Each structure stands twice: as structure tokens, then as C-alpha cells.
Amino acid sequence: MLAYIIRRVAYLVPVLLVLSIVVFTFVEMLPGNIIDTLVGTEGNNDPEVRKILEKEYGLDQPVYVRYAKWLTRAVQGDFGNSLVTRRPVAVELMAGIPATVYLAVVGISLSMLIAVPLGTIAAVRRNTAIDYTAQVTSLIGISIPEFWFAILCVLFFSLYLGWLPSSGFANPFVDPWASLKFLILPAAAVGFRQAAYTTRLTRSSMLDEMNKEYVDTARSVGLSEGKVIFKYTLRNAMIPTITISGLQLANLLGGTVVLESIFAWPGIGRAIFEAILQRDYPLVQAGVLVLGVIVVVMNLLIDLTYRLLNPRVKFA
Amino acid sequence: MAETVPNTVLALDDLTVRFHLRRGDLTAVDGVSFAIERGQTFGLVGESGSGKSVTAKAIMRLIPDPPGEIPRGRILFEGSNILDKSNAEMRGLRGRHIAMVFQEPMSALNPVFTVCDQISDALRTNLGLSKAEARERVVELLSLVGIPSPHKRLDSYVHEFSGGMRQRVMLAMALSCNPGFLIADEPTTALDVTIQATILELITGMIERLGMSLLFITHNLGVVAHACDRVGVMYASHIVELGDKKEIFAHPQHPYTVGLLHSIPRLDGQAKYLTPISGSVCNMMEPPAGCKFHPRCAHAMDVCRREIPKLKEIAPGHLAACHLHDRGAA
Numbered sequence: 001m002l003a004y005i006i007r008r009v010a011y012l013v014p015v016l017l018v019l020s021i022v023v024f025t026f027v028e029m030l031p032g033n034i035i036d037t038l039v040g041t042e043g044n045n046d047p048e049v050r051k052i053l054e055k056e057y058g059l060d061q062p063v064y065v066r067y068a069k070w071l072t073r074a075v076q077g078d079f080g081n082s083l084v085t086r087r088p089v090a091v092e093l094m095a096g097i098p099a100t101v102y103l104a105v106v107g108i109s110l111s112m113l114i115a116v117p118l119g120t121i122a123a124v125r126r127n128t129a130i131d132y133t134a135q136v137t138s139l140i141g142i143s144i145p146e147f148w149f150a151i152l153c154v155l156f157f158s159l160y161l162g163w164l165p166s167s168g169f170a171n172p173f174v175d176p177w178a179s180l181k182f183l184i185l186p187a188a189a190v191g192f193r194q195a196a197y198t199t200r201l202t203r204s205s206m207l208d209e210m211n212k213e214y215v216d217t218a219r220s221v222g223l224s225e226g227k228v229i230f231k232y233t234l235r236n237a238m239i240p241t242i243t244i245s246g247l248q249l250a251n252l253l254g255g256t257v258v259l260e261s262i263f264a265w266p267g268i269g270r271a272i273f274e275a276i277l278q279r280d281y282p283l284v285q286a287g288v289l290v291l292g293v294i295v296v297v298m299n300l301l302i303d304l305t306y307r308l309l310n311p312r313v314k315f316a
Numbered sequence: 317m318a319e320t321v322p323n324t325v326l327a328l329d330d331l332t333v334r335f336h337l338r339r340g341d342l343t344a345v346d347g348v349s350f351a352i353e354r355g356q357t358f359g360l361v362g363e364s365g366s367g368k369s370v371t372a373k374a375i376m377r378l379i380p381d382p383p384g385e386i387p388r389g390r391i392l393f394e395g396s397n398i399l400d401k402s403n404a405e406m407r408g409l410r411g412r413h414i415a416m417v418f419q420e421p422m423s424a425l426n427p428v429f430t431v432c433d434q435i436s437d438a439l440r441t442n443l444g445l446s447k448a449e450a451r452e453r454v455v456e457l458l459s460l461v462g463i464p465s466p467h468k469r470l471d472s473y474v475h476e477f478s479g480g481m482r483q484r485v486m487l488a489m490a491l492s493c494n495p496g497f498l499i500a501d502e503p504t505t506a507l508d509v510t511i512q513a514t515i516l517e518l519i520t521g522m523i524e525r526l527g528m529s530l531l532f533i534t535h536n537l538g539v540v541a542h543a544c545d546r547v548g549v550m551y552a553s554h555i556v557e558l559g560d561k562k563e564i565f566a567h568p569q570h571p572y573t574v575g576l577l578h579s580i581p582r583l584d585g586q587a588k589y590l591t592p593i594s595g596s597v598c599n600m601m602e603p604p605a606g607c608k609f610h611p612r613c614a615h616a617m618d619v620c621r622r623e624i625p626k627l628k629e630i631a632p633g634h635l636a637a638c639h640l641h642d643r644g645a646a
Contacts, residue, residue: 213420213424214425216376216378216418217424217425218426219378219410220378221411221437221438221490221492221493222408222409222410222438223441227441232426232429235428235429239428309428311427311428311475312427312475
């Protein structure tokens, strides 16, 4: 087990290295650079000034030298300073992480709370009104774009009914009540969409499992139907559901750029989105790298939890 | 027939099971009647698809409805009809009075719970044992069915056992709450040939030791010869022959049974070649009219194509459903 974890972590090194190269060259290939922005704002297009500035920012050096320097500092947590706020990029990004984690975790929990019971009941009561309702609703959830659903929610609950604030964020540790009000709409938007997928998945994997013989075995020794379904069958059916939910969580932790923008949610996704608009390249580079790291590490965690769910999985 | 005498544990009376499928209706079990005496081992023999397993599931009331339906018949267990019982009454029966050993232990045991979890859940539900008591009883059960060092295997998962050991676990689970009646549905079919005999001995030995009755379902007449007292031969949802094992082996009355007996390999060299039954099992969605076996029967007559033969007593306790015997009677 420990050897497996060590090896998996070791595998992360080349993955992250490739990721950093991609991120660096990607931003490098974008048209324009810092100098354009700086020179542009100061209304001065003197080539001499450009040269001086390029030297100052190290842009006169070849790409691989700059990459090596960037990487060396990035490994130490130093991604340079934001061009807009002049504060360290690492600080800017770290500020966005709690809000993103908050939204992602609540959204996925909400999704699981809806999807697992609903998918299970839909499977048990197959081809009844409950099943059709669950299926049609989740089909709608998958089909409509997330941002559109979010905007509809804002229109209805904030502007029309006036129940909830349309956007914003409050620290749950400082003002839990206000924080909850801000959270409801974005979390519902995230949860509804993810639940649409997981409900269908839970339903179909429950249907699969319910046809297996161990279900009849459990019945044949006199266990109650509730126990047979919710303990013996669901535990098996949850294996794919948990895996997919973990991947969904990894994606959400990577920032729900669109939702965070709609709801003015101060997360990492919105930070990167704004950095792109403002051509704050150090922040973009660092942000994308951090997202990549989050996804890769989440995948590792999912693989490790897999063993808890499915004893047939051996770490070798 | 099949009015229950006190010594009868299980009596099926005209049991009919039908499935409503998208392609049409399928009658998997058609008018099956037989009785099992206390302490007896009854062998139900037939090819795959003949309705043996559906009969077993009907007795456990495990036929899913829909698509399954039991339009006719009674299943009398200890004198009362299982089909009239409420779900709660049925749960009280399962495990404590009737239990079942399934064909494929790998899929019949739950892959994500340990052996101890599964068996002790039955014990705690049915016998109200505490967690510790149940655990102790599981150890006893595992050693009873011959699993070496049961203390160490208690918290193993099914996939960590070999095929034969899995079937032992399955048997331990079925026997856990001291049922008086056991259904074994092809318990040796999925096992290595070398293990089959051991498991068969184990099951019959346990039945004898615990004074249980057994419904043994198999496609293998050789196994029947070894294990059973009475035999029912099923073909295409009907019982075609019913009688004491010795009678059936010595004087088979139905051409299908005769065919089955000819296709058993023998070690004493009496027959150099096996004689298979020609043709294949009829399509159960569109069964032939009359006797279901007539397209494969060498003795088929006109009446066989029109009328379904009824089970008739040919010798005391020996019944067969074949028109050949009408001719003799007429």
C-alpha cells in the first residue's frame, strides 16, 4: 500500500513537468507580452525603452532559460508578482482557493444527496412515475447549459422573488447566515447539473446490480428488502457513482470559471478568468498550473479511495 | 393429487410460472406437481432452460413480478401455501426454514462484504444474535463446512477464496439459521470436476447429519444417482417422469429419460459410444403443440403432436407423461 502510494506520487513528477512546459509555452505563444501592456499604458513606444524593459523583465533571454528560471522559482512557491495588483501571484491564487473548495464540496455533496437516493428509487421503482420523473429531470439537467440555468435561477429567485442575493460571497466563519444565502444559488446550479449525471449513473448501475445473484442470496436468507437494496446492492452500485463524483469534484476544484463569474464568486476560476482578460500572464501561468496539480492529485486520491469501496482492487 | 400428508415437507401442486416478456409470453414452469418427504432428497433433473431453476426460485418466492407471474398452482410448505404468505411471513420462512445454495458462488455472494459480514447479517436478523455471538457462530459454521483455519478466513472477501471454498461458504450461509429444508440449485456445476464430488459429499453429508430435506437441482443424472432418493425429470417446463431413483434408473418410462440415461458416460465399458438425444430443446417462446418432446422422440405418434400427455402412474410411485403408455392401457 505504502509502496504503491510512493510510486504513484513519483509518477506525478513527470506529469507535472510536462504540464508546466505546456502551460509555459502556451502563455508564451499568446500574441503580445507584458511590454506591450506597460508601454501601451504609458503612451511611450520608444524602442530604446522597450529594450530596457525587456532586459528588466528578462525577456531578452531565450525561452528555455526563462522557463528554467520560472520553474525553479515556481517549485519554491514563487510565481512572481501579478502585473495588475503587484502582489505575489501565489498570494492571489491562494486567496481564491477556499471559496472554490467551499463551492465545489457543497455542490458535490448536494449532488450526491439528491442523486443517490433518487437514482436508487428510480431503479427500484423502474418504469413508474417516479422513475420517469427522475429520468426526464436528469435529462433536462444534462441538456441545458450550466450558465443558462444559473442565470434563470438568478432571474427567478433574486430578481423576481427577491429571496436570495443575486451574487456575492461572505465568509462562512464570519457570517454563516449571509454566507449560506450567497451559497444557495451557485451550489444549487452546480449540484443540479452534477446530480443530473449521477442520478442516471446510479440508476443504471443499480439496475445492473439488482439483476445479480447475490441480491437473491441476500433475500434467500431472510433479510429485509430495505437491507437488501440499501445495504447489499447500493454498496456495489456506488462504486461507479463515487468514482464519477470524485472526478466531478476534481473538475469543480479546477474552478467553475463560468459560474464563479456569474455569481461573482471569489474563487480561483474567476481569478484566472480576470487574469486572462487583463493579460496578467504570471497569474494565468501559475493558475493553470495549480489547476493541473489539483486535478492530478485528486485523481490519485480517487484511486486510493477506490480500494475502500471495492475490495477486489489490489494495489500492485 | 398432492394433498399434504403430515410427513410431506414440500408439495408443489400444478405450479405454473409465466414470464411476460417483450417478445411474448413464456411459460417456464407448466403444471408441475411433486412432493418431498421429510428427510428425503429429491433430485430435479433436466437440461438448461427446462424450468428447474425457475421452480426453485418460485419456492423461495424470488420470481420477480413483473415480468414473472404465477397464474396457477400451490406451493405447500409444511402444509401452508407459500404463495398466500405476506412478504413479512415469507422473510420469516427464508433462512430459518428454507434456504438455498446457488449455482455460481462467485456471483451469489456479495463481492464487497466480507464472508463474516454476510453470514452474520443473516444470523443477527433471523436469530437475534449479537455481533460477537454471530461472529463466533460464523467460525463454527465455516469449520462445519470444512474451511481450514476459519478464524483467519472470517474477514476475507469472496474473491479471496477458491471455487470449492466459495461453495462451502455459500453452504455455510444457507445452513446458518438451521433451516429444515434446503434447495441446492446446480451446486457443483460451476466447480472443477475434482471438487464436485467433495462438495456433493459435503452437502449430502450435512443433510443427513442435520436431518434436513433437500431439493437437488441438476442437469447431471450421475449426480442424481449418487445423491437422491426420488427423482423428477423435467423437459420444457413439464415434469415428464417422476419416481424413486432406483425405479427410474432401472425402468425408465419416458423416451427423454431413456435418452438421458444413454448419454451418461460409463466407466464399465458397457457402451463404447455415448448416444446423444437428437435435435435440441424446443424454443420455449413457441413450444410445439402436444408433447414438447415429440420433435426429438423416435416413438412420436400422431397423438403426440396434438395432445399434451398427462402424468400417469405406471408402477406404484412411478409416474410418466407419455402417450406410449396410453396405448398399453387402452
